[in-house]
Amino acid sequence: MGVGGVGAPAALALAEAGVGALVLADDDVVEASNLHRQILFSPSDVGRSKLEATRDALRARAPRTAVELRATRATPATVAALVRDAHVVIDATDNFATRFLLADACHLAGVAIVHAAAVAWRATVLAVRPRGAPCYRCLFEDLPAGPAPDCASAGIVGPVCGVAGAVAAEMALDLATGAERLAGHVATYDGRSDALRLVAAHARAACCLCGTNPTLVGLDEQRYLATHACGGDAA
Numbered sequence: 001m002g003v004g005g006v007g008a009p010a011a012l013a014l015a016e017a018g019v020g021a022l023v024l025a026d027d028d029v030v031e032a033s034n035l036h037r038q039i040l041f042s043p044s045d046v047g048r049s050k051l052e053a054t055r056d057a058l059r060a061r062a063p064r065t066a067v068e069l070r071a072t073r074a075t076p077a078t079v080a081a082l083v084r085d086a087h088v089v090i091d092a093t094d095n096f097a098t099r100f101l102l103a104d105a106c107h108l109a110g111v112a113i114v115h116a117a118a119v120a121w122r123a124t125v126l127a128v129r130p131r132g133a134p135c136y137r138c139l140f141e142d143l144p145a146g147p148a149p150d151c152a153s154a155g156i157v158g159p160v161c162g163v164a165g166a167v168a169a170e171m172a173l174d175l176a177t178g179a180e181r182l183a184g185h186v187a188t189y190d191g192r193s194d195a196l197r198l199v200a201a202h203a204r205a206a207c208c209l210c211g212t213n214p215t216l217v218g219l220d221e222q223r224y225l226a227t228h229a230c231g232g233d234a235a
């Protein structure tokens, strides 16, 4: 979900690793200001659909990987159909509302998900096994009440996106192969100190999604209306 600065390197790593099929979802076009971090695109792609530019780049590098395109964003109306057939979803989207929507939809559908974000010099990646705990809501609970740092205010460093994408691909392979050694773990990367840390996240018994008495049992549209810009790279 999202083939921007984080999603593109993740897709490339998975295709090069021999993954048989990738389904890419995005509805954006390539912009010149994105090129420093969106490594599959060149200046001649500016103005093209990110999906088509990504598909062409992957075909050239990994022709045996089948690539399907879904020219849409995840919304409460579309998300169930987007995630239900996936072995693993990678959340490389650009806003908290979509991140929570994907977390909830994957949990309810029993699909593994990797949440990957990069802001400024810092990348954060979380792997969640199918209906697993801890989940994204164990860590972040709900949409931020106020403005959150985003790419526009905090900036975004291209190589940090690359690390986030590479780690997300590793975690997706870990989940897809059933190894699940990284499930329930958060990887954080700080580009200023070049420090990559992997820590076990803690499940919250009171979590509304994966806790002992879950209250979130459907995708109520109102829950995802907040439009705070994000903890992640532009899709």
Ligand SMILES: [Zn+2]
Pocket: 133, 134, 135, 136, 137, 138, 139, 203, 204, 207, 208, 209, 210, 211
């Ligand atoms: Zn949870």
